[in-house]
Amino acid sequence: MTEADFPKQEFEGRLVRAQRAMRATGLDAMFFTTEAEVRYFTGFRTLFWQSPTRPWFLVVPGEGQPIAIVPEIGAALMAETWIDDIRTWSSPHATDDGISLLGDVLKRFAVVGMPMGRESSLRMALTDFERLRNSLPGTRFTDCTPLVRDLRMVKSEAEIDVLRHICAIASDAFDKAPELFHIGQPLSEAFRAFRVALLRAGADDVPYLVGGAGPGGYPDVISPPGARPLQPGDVLMLDTGATLRGYHCDFDRNFAFGDADETARAGYRTLHRATDAALAVARPGVTCAELHRTMQAVIGQDTGDVGRYGHGLGMQLTESPSIIGFDDTVMQPGMVMTLEPSMVLAEGRIMVHEENLVIRDGEPELLSRRAPAELPVLEAAT
Amino acid sequence: MTEADFPKQEFEGRLVRAQRAMRATGLDAMFFTTEAEVRYFTGFRTLFWQSPTRPWFLVVPGEGQPIAIVPEIGAALMAETWIDDIRTWSSPHATDDGISLLGDVLKRFAVVGMPMGRESSLRMALTDFERLRNSLPGTRFTDCTPLVRDLRMVKSEAEIDVLRHICAIASDAFDKAPELFHIGQPLSEAFRAFRVALLRAGADDVPYLVGGAGPGGYPDVISPPGARPLQPGDVLMLDTGATLRGYHCDFDRNFAFGDADETARAGYRTLHRATDAALAVARPGVTCAELHRTMQAVIGQDTGDVGRYGHGLGMQLTESPSIIGFDDTVMQPGMVMTLEPSMVLAEGRIMVHEENLVIRDGEPELLSRRAPAELPVLEAAT
Numbered sequence: 194m195t196e197a198d199f200p201k202q203e204f205e206g207r208l209v210r211a212q213r214a215m216r217a218t219g220l221d222a223m224f225f226t227t228e229a230e231v232r233y234f235t236g237f238r239t240l241f242w243q244s245p246t247r248p249w250f251l252v253v254p255g256e257g258q259p260i261a262i263v264p265e266i267g268a269a270l271m272a273e274t275w276i277d278d279i280r281t282w283s284s285p286h287a288t289d290d291g292i293s294l295l296g297d298v299l300k301r302f303a304v305v306g307m308p309m310g311r312e313s314s315l316r317m318a319l320t321d322f323e324r325l326r327n328s329l330p331g332t333r334f335t336d337c338t339p340l341v342r343d344l345r346m347v348k349s350e351a352e353i354d355v356l357r358h359i360c361a362i363a364s365d366a367f368d369k370a371p372e373l374f375h376i377g378q379p380l381s382e383a384f385r386a387f388r389v390a391l392l393r394a395g396a397d398d399v400p401y402l403v404g405g406a407g408p409g410g411y412p413d414v415i416s417p418p419g420a421r422p423l424q425p426g427d428v429l430m431l432d433t434g435a436t437l438r439g440y441h442c443d444f445d446r447n448f449a450f451g452d453a454d455e456t457a458r459a460g461y462r463t464l465h466r467a468t469d470a471a472l473a474v475a476r477p478g479v480t481c482a483e484l485h486r487t488m489q490a491v492i493g494q495d496t497g498d499v500g501r502y503g504h505g506l507g508m509q510l511t512e513s514p515s516i517i518g519f520d521d522t523v524m525q526p527g528m529v530m531t532l533e534p535s536m537v538l539a540e541g542r543i544m545v546h547e548e549n550l551v552i553r554d555g556e557p558e559l560l561s562r563r564a565p566a567e568l569p570v571l572e573a574a575t
Numbered sequence: 576m577t578e579a580d581f582p583k584q585e586f587e588g589r590l591v592r593a594q595r596a597m598r599a600t601g602l603d604a605m606f607f608t609t610e611a612e613v614r615y616f617t618g619f620r621t622l623f624w625q626s627p628t629r630p631w632f633l634v635v636p637g638e639g640q641p642i643a644i645v646p647e648i649g650a651a652l653m654a655e656t657w658i659d660d661i662r663t664w665s666s667p668h669a670t671d672d673g674i675s676l677l678g679d680v681l682k683r684f685a686v687v688g689m690p691m692g693r694e695s696s697l698r699m700a701l702t703d704f705e706r707l708r709n710s711l712p713g714t715r716f717t718d719c720t721p722l723v724r725d726l727r728m729v730k731s732e733a734e735i736d737v738l739r740h741i742c743a744i745a746s747d748a749f750d751k752a753p754e755l756f757h758i759g760q761p762l763s764e765a766f767r768a769f770r771v772a773l774l775r776a777g778a779d780d781v782p783y784l785v786g787g788a789g790p791g792g793y794p795d796v797i798s799p800p801g802a803r804p805l806q807p808g809d810v811l812m813l814d815t816g817a818t819l820r821g822y823h824c825d826f827d828r829n830f831a832f833g834d835a836d837e838t839a840r841a842g843y844r845t846l847h848r849a850t851d852a853a854l855a856v857a858r859p860g861v862t863c864a865e866l867h868r869t870m871q872a873v874i875g876q877d878t879g880d881v882g883r884y885g886h887g888l889g890m891q892l893t894e895s896p897s898i899i900g901f902d903d904t905v906m907q908p909g910m911v912m913t914l915e916p917s918m919v920l921a922e923g924r925i926m927v928h929e930e931n932l933v934i935r936d937g938e939p940e941l942l943s944r945r946a947p948a949e950l951p952v953l954e955a956a957t
Contacts, residue, residue: 196801196802238799239785239797239798239799240782240783240784240785240797240799241785241797243782243783243816243891243892243893244891244892244893245694245695245696245891245893245894246694246886246893246897247882264882265879265880265882266796266797266880266881266882267797268880269794269795269880269923270795270797270798283880283882284882285693285882285883285897285899286901287901290693307701309700309701309702310700310702311667311672311700312627312628312700313627313700313701314627314696314697314698314699314700315696315697315701316696317696318691318692318693318694318695318696318720319689319691319695319697319718320691320692320718336701336702338700381779384779385774385775385779388774388780389771389774389775392767392770392771392774393767393771397763397766397767397799398770398781398784399780400622400625400782401622401625402622402780403621403622403623412651413651413652414648415621415622415623415648415649415652416621416652417620417621417622417779417821419578420578434625439799497647498647498648498650498651498665499648500629500646500647500648500665500666500667501667504628509625509626509627510625510626511625511626511627511628512627515628515667517667519668519669541651
């Protein structure tokens with residue numbers, strides 16, 4: 194028996210809000226195939242989604258309880274959630290991997306919403322989806338991306354408690370940097386040491402860890418680590434999405450080794466000030482576009498390759514909305530966001546800062562322990 | 576600069592084989608949106624796929640070099656691969672997240688294959704895919720799942736070297752079980768200790784770790800760990816997909832604590848014998864269905880909830896084919912497979928065994944260090 198991540202009321206509240214929004218937008222049901230959405234409504238949490246073999250389906254009707262249509266291998270775990278209506282088949286299946294079972298559930302609905310828009314994907318065979326659609330001539334499938342985004346983007350206090358906890362764990366791990374990282378250490382070993390530190394500090398898992406290191410900055414923010422040893426003058430950046438009970442932190446820290454050149458120090462200060470400026474205006478009613486403009490005014494550059502200065506955060510490492518000029522999403526209390534200003538220091542040399550926060554009435558609540566105002570230097574030459 | 580996972584010839588060989596198969600099946604190009612397929616043809620490896628925000632596209636033409644159509648944030652890393660034709664856009668984008676750029680590439684092809692079948696998913700907004708399809712009236716999209724499966728399922732010796740290495744690392748970590756696991760330890764702490772042991776043994780990452788523990792067996796094989804402490808008489812099973820350079824091991828081990836009841840011991844022996852029986856027949860020319868039948872004959876039960884007795888293994892934790900009665904895929908030298916027989920010991924109590932191997936001319940090569948023939952007992956009562 195696995196402990197539920199949240200009490201039943203959490204999921205009942207999500208369902209009530211979803212069904213209210215569905216009535217307002219004329220949806221008879223919603224249909225999901227992806228991990229975050231299935232977990233949002235059911236509490237079903239497993240790493241087994243990493244196996245692409247089996248599809249998993251959830252139908253949220255406009256009235257009544259959600260219906261899980263899942264492979265038999267998931268029946269026991271789904272039965273531990275608050276979901277009562279669980280229909281299973283033996284998967285993988287030679288000819289019908291849950292499609293007729295799913296069709297039986299969906300056929301009574303005229304308008305079925307599913308995420309088809311920004312940030313969505315279809316986690317089932319396209320041929321099966323087309324077969325399903327063709328078998329349901331009385332059902333129209335329509336995009337419900339905005340509805341689901343609006344629901345998920347405002348977190349409950351129960352969700353925020355978990356997010357606060359994982360951010361504290363990652364902050365604790367980053368605080369150990371002077372013990373973990375040193376000149377001469379291959380970058381891959383620095384990553385390994387940091388993964389272990391995150392686990393020891395209490396993280397359940399470290400599904401995301403990227404970063405870079407190089408003289409006075411790094412060329413890239415999405416690469417896996419190479420074997421090059423850390424050198425005096427390097428700036429190391431580690432960006433982690435560690436998890437607790439399936440919720441992510443997502444922030445980074447920069448460290449110089451031995452010494453830091455003035456370009457790196459100045460860039461760091463600029464990004465720190467950009468974050469301060471965003472924290473000063475991150476209030477309910479402000480839009481993503483305004484947050485973006487605020488940071489850009491301090492940085493004095495475009496977002497460049499990165500494309501945005503932060504995003505939503507929760508069950509996924511990145512969630513809607515995006516802190517970018519075209520995103521007019523309005524901040525609301527309970528939204529958990531990253532602020533992630535970045536800048537080009539020189540050709541092939543960038544710097545990124547990131548903090549995690551909750552939008553509150555009044556000042557935002559910082560979840561990550563605020564980075565120091567000056568670029569920290571490890572093993573400083575004395 | 577990140578080191579390439581494989582020399583250029585590895586990718587050239589993959590392209591040559593793909594283009595030969597495309598000619599044989601009448602495809603003018605193939606189009607991919609998912610991590611494993613993009614990495615297979617390019618070598619582009621990053622954990623950044625975990626962010627759902629940006630789509631990534633790869634087009635493999637019937638003649639000539641692959642074309643990567645990727646967000647600017649990925650341009651530097653893609654430029655380090657063997658791919659020369661890289662087209663980027665600033666993503667996320669308000670109105671056109673790479674779709675017109677992609678359309679410009681695809682419009683010259685009449686028949687475009689993409690994975691639409693078993694184990695596939697569409698990692699882009701369905702509305703964007705439909706917009707793309709509508710913008711290309713002269714292009715027909717067709718399923719190329721079998722072609723891609725046949726290519727990826729036979730591994731090169733370079734791939735097998737990495738798989739052998741990560742399996743050895745996980746075997747080393749499992750060998751430390753007597754130091755890592757103990758009576759009174761919460762299951763969640765056993766998971767944490769094992770993750771750390773895998774990293775210390777040399778794994779890059781532990782994206783998959785599931786398991787269970789309970790008196791004489793466990794109820795489930797896909798659950799995250801709870802806080803219940805390990806107790807005398809428990810059987811603990813840990814099933815790990817640790818990675819090295821983006822390739823997975825996938826095998827499990829069972830351990831009893833204090834003592835084991837005869838049902839658990841006998842079940843363990845049966846599963847070990849089922850694996851031996853499969854190893855004795857796993858030769859080129861044998862089908863998945865025959866491997867399944869061989870194990871089922873020893874076990875004397877149906878596959879039950881799990882649905883199959885093993886699968887392919889590589890860049891993904893599970894890959895085609897499936898060791899199941901309806902899968903007639905023929906074993907070929909170089910296929911890397913798991914053997915994963917399971918059985919129901921009693922109501923709510925199952926047991927699973929798993930080993931990883933390479934199909935060779937003659938006897939298969941075992942990649943996981945073979946589990947002992949008798950259920951190991953830790954902290955045995957003396």
